[in-house]
Amino acid sequence: MSEVIVHQPTKSEFKRMAMQLGYEPIRHGHWDEGHEMMTCTNCCEQFDLYFKNDFNYCPNCGAKMDEKEI
Ligand SMILES: [Zn+2]
Numbered sequence: 001m002s003e004v005i006v007h008q009p010t011k012s013e014f015k016r017m018a019m020q021l022g023y024e025p026i027r028h029g030h031w032d033e034g035h036e037m038m039t040c041t042n043c044c045e046q047f048d049l050y051f052k053n054d055f056n057y058c059p060n061c062g063a064k065m066d067e068k069e070i
Helices: 011-022
Strands: 031-033 038-039 046-048
Touching: none
Parallel strands: none
Antiparallel strands: 031 038, 038 046
């Protein structure tokens, strides 16, 4: 088996790192979609809609995007 390979962190690794830092996925929210941006309903941070299908959590506050849109 080869040893550690340096690579760019993937989104799941980013999530894992966030959890290791103490960000438990205890917050819940959903993406409030705009024309080009989506807004985290938990922290109001905006991200490009392009990432919608990749982010099931907020990279900013760690909220899980499993809340049903009302
Ligand atoms: Zn957020």
